[in-house]
Amino acid sequence: MIDQILPDLYRITLPMPFRLGHVHVHALQHPGGVVLFDVGMSIPESFRALGEALATLGRTIEDVDQVFLTHFHVDHCGVAGEIQRRSGAEVRMSARDERRINNEIKxxxxxxxxxxxxxxxxxxxxxxxxxxxxxxxxRKATVPFQVKRPLEPHDRYQFGDRRLEIIPAPGHTRGQMCFYFPEDGILLSGDHVLPEITPNLSPDIFDPDYRPLRSFLASLESIRDLPVRMVYPAHGAPFPDLAKRVDEIRNHHAERTxxxxxxxxxxxxxxxxxxxxxxxxxxxxxxxxxxxxxxxxxxxxxxxxxxxxxxxxxxxxxxxxx
Ligand SMILES: [Zn+2]
Structure with missing residues (x-):
């Protein structure tokens, strides 16, 4: 399923076999090709749905020239290696999450x-x-990929008229990044801010000094007042009021404590x-x-x-x- 967000930006909904049942990825058409923001799992039904969605835009997997990944979880980055193999796309992800996925692959x-x-x-x-x-x-649903140039906080990219800013959002994973289109007030929030649930927080078993809850709450505060017209999460429906959702999640964690x-x-x-x-x-x-x-x-x-x-x-x- 594909929904238009801006004249050149689309949301694509892909199936996944876990409880949430779906993951949203995003596609930006630009003069040089197609940029994907997250890609879904490496399972046939998801990869087929991605190809079909691109076909409605008159594009194919081979037209994907760049892949931006929010974080290393399989439902977000699983098929990135296959896309890279087919199209030669440059894959970008934070260095932290890239290291983590390499640890998991050992x-x-x-x-x-x-x-x-x-x-x-x-x-x-x-x-x-x-x-x-x-x-x-x-592991089976993740195809390994190469990251030549990792994403850095507040990096900016230009695709045609569209400006993209990389927003760091450590917490759910240590290297999670959100994707922000400042002129359009659109935030692709990955798993950082979700409308119905709070993202799972888990220890980094390779680094006992990592503090997931503290990082997550700090990342929430850091984006709370971003000028945003609409938040597009990786799971669930888009929502307009970022600050309200941030406050709800903060209160939820205080209650759990x-x-x-x-x-x-x-x-x-x-x-x-x-x-x-x-x-x-x-x-x-x-x-x-x-x-x-x-x-x-x-x-x-x-x-x-x-x-x-x-x-x-x-x-x-x-x-x-x-
Ligand atoms: Zn995740």
Whole structure:
């Protein structure tokens, strides 16, 4: 499905087999070809839908000369390598996320680190095993690609009459970027600001010093007052009021912090036990993993603020109120 946003800018909706069911990518026609902003997964039904959408513009995959990627998740960048192979397109992404995807493509080390980390935080072994399997599925749906020149914060690009600015938005991933058309007041927000849900926040298991929640909240504030007419997220419907949505998301995280602190009032707990108090028990495996990540990033933030402390016993990390 393809929707026109500006005379030369389009939103393309692609299928994906996860719960959200779809991802929006964007295409800009310019004198030199077609620029894609995110590309969807490397699965036949998605790649076919992308080709069909471009065909309605009289274009093909081979006309794509540039690919801009918001972040390294498979639903956003999966088929970039295939497009690059067919069209020779230049692929751009932040250096951070590019490094991360290369780490994930070395599966053994990634899996070992993931197993160690999640076991210490008490995630049940069956969920860890399911996660390892799912990571292999994600890897299969990602075609490797080359990034010659990574995206830098506030870089500017000109395509015909259209000016593009790269807006840094670390949080959901460390190197996430949003794409902003200042003259048109249009923000392609990727997964940074979504209308119905908040993006999952998860630790960088290659860097324990990374603070996802703090980065995410700071990135939200930094874009809150951007002059925007319409936000086009990667999932869900476009929406006009960016500041209102930023405020809702900030309040949501403040409320979650309060609930997590309440869960620790009864005594020390592992991250997994706290996540069960907040998100419930017997969740599907992947939800259990997401719930643990979300809980973890809040606990780390509370620990940084001196409100909770942690210690390790019998190979498990335990948190308690100070
Ligand atoms: Zn994502």
């Amino acid at each position: 599966p053994e080390e990634f899996v070992q680190r993931a197993v160690d980390f999640y076991s210490r935080h008490d995630l049940p072994r069956k969920t860890v095993d399911a996660l390892v399997k799912l990571l292999a599925v994600f 309060r609930l997590i602190l309440e869960a620790l009032r009864g005594g020390e707990k592992t991250t997994f036990k706290v996540s069960q108090d907040i998100f419930g028990k017997n969740l599907p495996d992947f939800d259990e993993y997401l719930a643990l990540n979300e809980t973890y990033v809040h606990l780390v933030d509370l620990e940084d603020k001196g409100i909770v402390e942690s210690g390790e016993r019998d190979g498990l990390v335990l948190y308690r109120v100070r």
